[in-house]
Amino acid sequence: MKYSNEFKFDDLQGLLRFGHGQLSETCFLLLNIVDANAAKQWLSNARVTSAIETTPRPQTALHIAFSVAGLRAIGLQEALIEGFSDEFITGMTGDESRSRRLGDIGVNAPAYWEWGGDSQQVPHVLLLLYAESDGIAAWRKQVEDTLFTAAFQLISQLPTQDMGKREPFGFADGISQPNIDWANRQSTDTHQRAEYSNWLAPGEIVLGYPNEYKQYTVRPLIDPQTDALAAVLPIAEDQPALKDFARNGSYLVLRQLDQDVPGFWQFLNKATDGAPEQLAAAMVGRQLNDAPLMPTGVEKIPGVPVDDQLNQFNYVGDPRGNVCPIGAHIRRANPRTGDLPAGVTGLWTRLIRILGFGLKHPNDDLVASSRFHRLLRRGRTYGPPLSPADASKPDALIAERGLQFICLVANISRQFEFVQNAWLVNSKFAGLQNERDPLLAHRNPLNDGNSTDRFQRPDPSGPVRETCHLPQFISVRGGAYFFMPGLSALKYLASLPSTGRGHSA
Numbered sequence: 001m002k003y004s005n006e007f008k009f010d011d012l013q014g015l016l017r018f019g020h021g022q023l024s025e026t027c028f029l030l031l032n033i034v035d036a037n038a039a040k041q042w043l044s045n046a047r048v049t050s051a052i053e054t055t056p057r058p059q060t061a062l063h064i065a066f067s068v069a070g071l072r073a074i075g076l077q078e079a080l081i082e083g084f085s086d087e088f089i090t091g092m093t094g095d096e097s098r099s100r101r102l103g104d105i106g107v108n109a110p111a112y113w114e115w116g117g118d119s120q121q122v123p124h125v126l127l128l129l130y131a132e133s134d135g136i137a138a139w140r141k142q143v144e145d146t147l148f149t150a151a152f153q154l155i156s157q158l159p160t161q162d163m164g165k166r167e168p169f170g171f172a173d174g175i176s177q178p179n180i181d182w183a184n185r186q187s188t189d190t191h192q193r194a195e196y197s198n199w200l201a202p203g204e205i206v207l208g209y210p211n212e213y214k215q216y217t218v219r220p221l222i223d224p225q226t227d228a229l230a231a232v233l234p235i236a237e238d239q240p241a242l243k244d245f246a247r248n249g250s251y252l253v254l255r256q257l258d259q260d261v262p263g264f265w266q267f268l269n270k271a272t273d274g275a276p277e278q279l280a281a282a283m284v285g286r287q288l289n290d291a292p293l294m295p296t297g298v299e300k301i302p303g304v305p306v307d308d309q310l311n312q313f314n315y316v317g318d319p320r321g322n323v324c325p326i327g328a329h330i331r332r333a334n335p336r337t338g339d340l341p342a343g344v345t346g347l348w349t350r351l352i353r354i355l356g357f358g359l360k361h362p363n364d365d366l367v368a369s370s371r372f373h374r375l376l377r378r379g380r381t382y383g384p385p386l387s388p389a390d391a392s393k394p395d396a397l398i399a400e401r402g403l404q405f406i407c408l409v410a411n412i413s414r415q416f417e418f419v420q421n422a423w424l425v426n427s428k429f430a431g432l433q434n435e436r437d438p439l440l441a442h443r444n445p446l447n448d449g450n451s452t453d454r455f456q457r458p459d460p461s462g463p464v465r466e467t468c469h470l471p472q473f474i475s476v477r478g479g480a481y482f483f484m485p486g487l488s489a490l491k492y493l494a495s496l497p498s499t500g501r502g503h504s505a
């Protein structure tokens, strides 16, 4: 397959390339389309931010994403909608088995969500606005200037509050991100991918490009012979006779996750007789000063800049979790494994390990290759900041705090849902049993009655240290799957024929 080395960024929404870290203020709006024609007119004038790099960096940014209901409401043909993935069409809360797999049970159940819980009433549009400090009100006014109120009904403005790149528990967030291989420097061939690498094929995050399997993810394609409007769309690279509605677009997963900050620090204080930092760091896999528990710089990770000390590590030298517990949040969320089991050298050992015969410990199992399950995270925090010290006081101020968790992926089920289900919420992971992600999972017992509310830290000099009766620290308040189209797909949507619904502006 021939790749172009020059990636064209002008058709991507900028969020795929930038986290907009310099734009500290945000306004996330959930909208319903009440007048499709007005919405299309608004869309054709909207200054959606592209992924082109500019100097100076932009002072504001605007991104837009649609749920499946939103694509229908704006008039996208059903034949095209069918080209999207099943999980996008069914939605985050569309079936009970998905909710169970995502851990959305008990107090997390969609029935208790503030938004998105009713699969029939998922908001149509997610509008993400970003601005420099003190700039968000003026930017919102500009965005809403033309036709906005005629086109959309505001369902909810999601809370957001800058916490200076820390999440509410006090840890730095967004340190580790995949490095998108825009220039196709790295082969996706399994034989060359024994080790963990941070390079990720663009097709893992952006639709219309080869992914880590060297395949193009299934997506809606259009025959330009039957649809003249499709002329604005890019050609489908894998089927050049067709136009690609989804190229340069991405799925956007949004989950509003409430964090019980006083509950977290007070439990840890109690469990450790007033010295909670070490246990908290073990649960996260990083210290409060951002450093990972694993020593850095030992392994040079392809795709991680050499000076990025906070990310130059993997877990090859720590198979039992003595340094970083296997159940730590960052080790579960990205076990940093290559394609072949650790310790493989020759052809023979390779075969033995791949077939699973070379396992040294009865609890060992093989964690899937990380490269097929990476997420590009773009979340923002909400609620009043509370330091770990203040949160530990018995009279700590209770307030709604949390994370508007956002990730961008090309395949919701293989990436977001797999990580959430198989790695984070699952009570079995890499040889661990009867425990789930210590930060974000629910603590429901198993069907056989066994509890799952523990967290284990191996100690090379003694028995495993076990923390029991972990309460649930995070609860789900809302969530939905969206599709964030490329800029030409937005033009296509804006030019769809009048639906006859609402009034034509």
Ligand code: HEM
Pocket (backbone or CB within 6 Å): 167, 168, 169, 171, 172, 173, 174, 175, 176, 177, 257, 258, 259, 284, 286, 329, 330, 331, 333, 334, 375, 402, 403, 405, 416, 419, 420, 424, 439, 440, 474
């Ligand atoms: C309120 C909920 C959450 C909190 C407080 C939280 C906190 C953190 C923190 C402190 C880090 C370490 C900083 C970093 O490496 O960027 C991290 C990393 C990460 N988290 Fe979360 N997280 C939350 C939810 C989630 C969810 C829902 C997912 C995925 C379904 C997730 C996936 C990841 C991944 C992939 C990493 C990077 C791991 C690595 O590459 O080393 N997180 N998170």
